[in-house]
Amino acid sequence: MERWQGKTALVTGASAGIGYAIADALARSGMKVIGCARNTEKILELAKKYKSGPGCVDAVQCDVTKTEQITAIFEHIEKHYKHVDVLVNNAGIAKYDTLVSGRTEKWREMFEINVLGLCICAREALKLMQKYNITDGNIVNINSYTGHFHMNLSNLSIILALSSSFSL
Template structure:
């Protein structure tokens, strides 16, 4: 199997949750590979700083402010991309949300926020990207950033509705793949499911003890660059090859 990113050079990739962590790492890697990357995230200033750091790379980075939990934001952004940047060839659904709490005690708004970002927003972005791919007859690629928690019961307390939302991503990825197979649509679908990755999500989510354990290296963790490399691997496969699911864990992870 010959691996190459050459077919994507100059093509448009959309990365959600692009302002930090895994999304930031994916943006950097794709721009280095010569792609035109559109980053969608709420924190525009952080993406603009990254844009300045990437100006001398082969590709280009276009930061666009967007709240993936709001459909109107997503639709506005895809209209902007279509009118100003070009047709979408790759979508990386990376934006994710976790709010610490227990299912028996959490409030309804927390559940809605998690599902709006992790599930509904992912589906809306996918729908809009697929519209473009089909209209332009593009053999594109949808990559859903899943989680180990989307497949197994992990031993981290306080994850609330997060595992359920990631199990939904597993099912959504399978459903999309089957839909495209039935319709003979040549769009690849990949679910990438990391174990623990050293990002700010644990601190932001209120999982402070677990965040401290990751920072102190008492819990093995991957880096965002590891996940960015995984994204490039699945993108570099030949047209006949589709990596449907990739589970990637740090060595000695036990959760």
């Protein structure tokens, strides 16, 4: 972790769970961490822990389903830190609805957070990395354990049949 001391990281979903633990570990290792989430209360508490170093935590409110909030975070980063060296795309949710009974608004929310939010954050981080010639930056995309195995959801065969009937 010595390589990252003094470098800047953005951690999405930093208010709880894995995101909180990552923000804490990065700050403990000497990084400047921008922790973002819809609710920043826990991140503000974490920031107090690092008032005297070795790293620091900056809590910034952001709903990754809102493009304007994501771009505002990157404007904040450029103004105060110039760029990010590490982006940890951690924000994510899971909605367990079947194809037959699923609610479109729940699927849309999951897609906006887990896919679009991740992509927009990556795009904006890459823009700053390129602008400031960061050649050793890293983007880490985190998914849940459920992303690593087949979930036995009813009506899954319908999804597979529909997807296999279309070609790109």
